[in-house]
Amino acid sequence: MAGEGKFRIDRVACQIVTEQRLTPEEIAELPPHVRNDPRYHHSIERTPAGSSNAITPLAVDFANEVLVDVLYAAEDLVGQTAHSAKLVISGTGWSEVSVPMSTLVGKVEGEGRRLGAVAANDSQWVQVHAASLVAATVLQRNLADQVRDIEAWAKQDIQILIPPDADVRQVRPNMQANGLSANLADRMDLPTNQRDGINALSRSSFTEQLE
Incomplete structure (x- = not known):
């Protein structure tokens, strides 16, 4: 070389x-x-x-x-x-x-907030950081609870859409041909502003690819 x-x-x-x-x-x-x-x-x-x-x-x-x-x-x-x-x-x-x-x-000259707080002996920033970690933990737990609640509602909606004894292979072509009926949307308690989107999705071939 x-x-x-x-x-x-x-x-x-x-x-x-x-x-x-x-x-x-x-x-x-x-x-x-x-x-x-x-x-x-x-x-x-x-x-x-x-x-x-x-x-x-x-x-x-x-x-x-x-x-x-x-x-x-x-x-x-x-x-x-x-x-x-x-x-x-x-x-x-x-x-x-x-x-x-x-x-x-070259050398990058700079330091993070933590290093700056340590150099300035700033204990207040450390306390703020600790409080942020606690708040993040609480938020994660709340989100986990919300997900569990949504899961229960989702299972209920699935049972409404497709009864346990139904043949999915027959239900899917029917939904693709007819879309979301008003009766089914009412039974799902689906908000009005979401019905057109769910109806279009039901009629599309995209959901068929996901299956």
Whole structure:
């Protein structure tokens, strides 16, 4: 590696790259938005084939990948500094490859409220923070209680929509064809401003995809 002594090569590795086509079963498990895209119908595997300390030559076959680990030597920072180097990769039968490298090193000067409070010996901020944690805990518990209440209402609505002895395969096409009836909306005690949206959702094919 040419350049300043701040950079050094730690390791050079070679890995074999193989590409395999997915099976029909694996393609069927892909997310819907990529399932029909041939670009996603294969997998790439990388198998380590050898490594070197950058002094001992490393054998690399055609189409193999070469990985180079470059380390940067830290320093005691005084102001802002910049360093540069060039990584040169060469070998028998290879075209030489040069990779320029550079770093810009600086220090962010700043501190959080906690550090500021500690430096100022400000116990009031610590008390405020503790009170916020207590309030957050209470809020979480209240939300948990609300979720449990909503769960009970949701189960009740589901029972109204689909009785326990009903065949879901027959109920869904009926809802998609007829939408949300006024009678059913009344039984669910559904607010007026939500009925049009639930009716449109019932008639759509989106809910069918979710099932």
